[in-house]
Amino acid sequence: MKKSLLRLGLALVLALTCAAAQAAPAASSSDNPVGNPAVNPAGNPVDQFTGEIWVNTAESDKAAYLFGIDSAVTVEYFVNARQTAKAAKAGKKPVYTLSPFEKAWMEAxxxxxxxxxxxxxxxxxxxxxxxxxxxxxxxIWYELIEPRLAGAKK
Structure with missing residues (x-):
């Protein structure tokens, strides 16, 4: 229950960071070739914060957007650390719940x-x-995080 509320809160934080900019309509199927994860899939009910909005957004709002992501990742990190400590104290194997995105964001x-x-x-x-x-x-994922992670593995 607490974890569900936390995730709902994190989603709200991320949504609020985008409140200053209006989201663009979802891309149509003609704009999204099949198999291209770079474009909002047709039928995705979540409006996307696109480059059209980004390039016209104030620097402070861009920083607020990234701060929201940083905050969500940080909260998950500390929640995970607490759960891991509880498991270790109880003599159980720690369970890591950070998503691949969160781990990659922190590393990259x-x-x-x-x-x-x-x-x-x-x-x-x-x-x-x-x-x-x-x-x-x-x-951010395909052009910044993934290449930075690939470069770190070399």
Whole structure:
């Protein structure tokens, strides 16, 4: 029950960080070739914070958006740490509940400021002006996090 309330709260935090910008309508099926995870899938009921919005958003709102994500990841990290400590104290094997996204976010952006992440996202959209319909989270995951993780494994 507590975990469900926490996740609901985290979702609310993320939603509120986007309140300053209006979400773009979901992409139509003609905009989304099958198998392309970079574009909001047709029928996805969640409006996406896209590059069209990002490039017209104030720097402070971009930072607030990333702060919301950081906050959600941080809360999950500390909740996970508490559950792990409880399990260890009870002599049970720790259960790690961080999602692959949360783990990757922490690893890829360790030591990276929000201002730097904003510059990276801005640079990506500037280099790909035809891809402004692409959701910001898609750019962050596929163009920033995954390459940074792949580079760290080498």
């Amino acid at each position: 952006f360790s030591g990276v400021s929000r201002a730097e992440i904003i510059k990276m996202v801005d640079a990506w959209y500037a280099a790909h002006p035809k891809d402004l319909q692409r959701p910001v989270m898609s750019v």
